Amino acid sequence: xAGVMQNPRHLVRRRGQEARLxxxxxxxxxxxxxxxxxxxxxxKFMVYLQKENIIDESGMPKExxxxxxxxxxxSILRIQQVVRGDSAAxxxxxxxxxxxxxxxxxxxxxx
Amino acid sequence: TQLLEQSxxxxxxxxxxxxxxxxNSSSVFSSLQWYRQEPGEGPVLLVxxxxxxxxxxxKRLTFQFxxxxxxxxxxxxxxxxxxxxxxxxxxxxGAGNMLTxxxxxxxxxxx
Numbered sequence: 001x002a003g004v005m006q007n008p009r010h011l012v013r014r015r016g017q018e019a020r021l022x023x024x025x026x027x028x029x030x031x032x033x034x035x036x037x038x039x040x041x042x043x044k045f046m047v048y049l050q051k052e053n054i055i056d057e058s059g060m061p062k063e064x065x066x067x068x069x070x071x072x073x074x075s076i077l078r079i080q081q082v083v084r085g086d087s088a089a090x091x092x093x094x095x096x097x098x099x100x101x102x103x104x105x106x107x108x109x110x111x
Numbered sequence: 112t113q114l115l116e117q118s119x120x121x122x123x124x125x126x127x128x129x130x131x132x133x134x135n136s137s138s139v140f141s142s143l144q145w146y147r148q149e150p151g152e153g154p155v156l157l158v159x160x161x162x163x164x165x166x167x168x169x170k171r172l173t174f175q176f177x178x179x180x181x182x183x184x185x186x187x188x189x190x191x192x193x194x195x196x197x198x199x200x201x202x203x204x205g206a207g208n209m210l211t212x213x214x215x216x217x218x219x220x221x222x
Contacts, residue, residue, distance in 0.1 A: 004153075031207075033209060033210070035210070035212075041214060041215075042117075042199055042212040042213055042214045042215045043154070043199070043210070043212045044212070045209045045210060045211065048207045048209055055207050056205060056207050056209060059209075091153050091154070093153075093210075095208070099156060099159075100156075100208075100210060101156075102153030102154050102155070103153050104151070104152050104153050105151075105152070105153050
């Protein structure tokens, strides 16, 4: 039973490019959460999605960031026109009834 | 201001020593969770405490939830190098059970 999978594990982008981060939840899980961890900081909630619906995006920056969880396929966190301040580790977690299980994260570096 | 304040931020000890880390807040929580995160990985849930005054043991780890459900502590007995990592407390919030994390305690246990 595979855990939460994220890819890529490492992503390097230049300022102004787009970053796409993918998260495949655990089998049977229909709830996905995205969190961001800046260097030397704890994790901060970004967005909570269920299949085809954004439930809570109160932690998402208002511009350049978007997320989706389509009926088929992984959840995608998209960052347009990346800036250096977007450099961080991005974690997704999946859940069904209780407990959130975290993936290994995607480390985004913006040059 | 963090909703959950963790202390100390950093702790470096020798193998075999005991230690306690703290998670404090002015808010009351229905439950608190403790996670451990190793470098390059996502957080892994260690325990959930629910009842005020509750004590839970996980091998050499002892977790306590304050009587007023505003704070929690993690005590490690006879620390080992394998205990090295970032220890995070977290509270569930909202109908979607989003996690709010403290800033973490970074523990290093030297052999």
